[in-house]
Amino acid sequence: MFTGHVEPGFLLLDSSLNPVAFNHEALEVLAFPEKLDQIKYPSLFIADKVRTVLVNHRDSEKVSFSKIYKSGLRRYTVRPFRLDCNDHNRSSYWTALLLERYSSTNWTLPELAQQFDLTAREGQVVELLLQGMTSKEIASRMNISPNTVKAFLRLVMVKMDVSTRSGILGKMVGFTPQSQSKSDGLVGET
Numbered sequence: 602m603f604t605g606h607v608e609p610g611f612l613l614l615d616s617s618l619n620p621v622a623f624n625h626e627a628l629e630v631l632a633f634p635e636k637l638d639q640i641k642y643p644s645l646f647i648a649d650k651v652r653t654v655l656v657n658h659r660d661s662e663k664v665s666f667s668k669i670y671k672s673g674l675r676r677y678t679v680r681p682f683r684l685d686c687n688d689h690n691r692s693s694y695w696t697a698l699l700l701e702r703y704s705s706t707n708w709t710l711p712e713l714a715q716q717f718d719l720t721a722r723e724g725q726v727v728e729l730l731l732q733g734m735t736s737k738e739i740a741s742r743m744n745i746s747p748n749t750v751k752a753f754l755r756l757v758m759v760k761m762d763v764s765t766r767s768g769i770l771g772k773m774v775g776f777t778p779q780s781q782s783k784s785d786g787l788v789g790e791t
Contacts, residue, residue, distance in 0.1 A: 610677070610700030612647065616686075616693045618656065618664070620647045630700050633672045655679060655698070670700060674733050677702055702732065713773060717760045726753040730766065731773070 610627030614620055628643055631650040640646050658665040670677045680699040714724040722743075729739040736754070740747040758764060761772045 609702070610698075612651070612698040612700070614651060614696045614698065616695060618648065618651050618659075618696075620644050620651070621695065623647055627698075627700055630670070630672050630675075630677055633675075651698075664696065666696075666698065675702065717757070717772075719757060719760060723753050723757050723760075726750060727757055727769065727773075730754070730769065 608624070608626050610630045611622075611624045612620055612627050613622040623643075628637060628640070628647065631647060631654075632640055655666050655670060656664060657667055664681075666679050666681045668679060670679050677700040680701060682697040682699075684695045684697060686693050686695055710724055710728055713719070713727070714721075719727065725743060726739055729742055734742065736747045736750045739750045743750070754766060754769070757769055761769055763769055763772055
């Protein structure tokens with residue numbers, strides 16, 4: 602069952618902004634559109650990306666990070682967390698960075714799946730579509746053919762009563778769960 606949640610990219614940087622640890626998602630976000638298998642030294646690649654695209658300002662005391670990072674057509678919120686460390690009686694710090702997929706919607710995919718009676722696989726296709734993936738990318742991620750992805754999308758379009766991929770996204774942006782009512786003050790106020 603899908604959850605609608607996309608794992609955030611995670612980076613742990615030392616005080617010199619060198620990566621101590623990072624997850625696969627962070628590397629994917631920062632590497633786009635490059636293929637991950639073409640990156641020979643991921644740690645060096647990430648260190649360079651952090652310094653060139655994520656850091657706004659750096660002085661001896663404080664580092665300022667970008668608030669939003671664009672990766673292709675996708676946007677990510679950059680959330681830095683400073684971790685103070687004691688390193689042999691001198692003060693230093695590490696920084697944890699979360700790269701979270703930016704979303705302005707307030708619904709969850711399980712609610713949407715229930716509303717439109719989507720199967721788990723249809724929901725997974727919709728989730729990947731929301732991440733901005735093409736049919737070919739979705740097929741690769743789900744280990745199915747692009748034609749199967751297109752078939753799932755056609756089924757979703759029928760269930761949502763739309764005729765295009767953009768129509769699916771439009772329905773999702775305007776989606777309000779049935780559990781919310783006008784008396785909640787959330788729907789239909791003028």
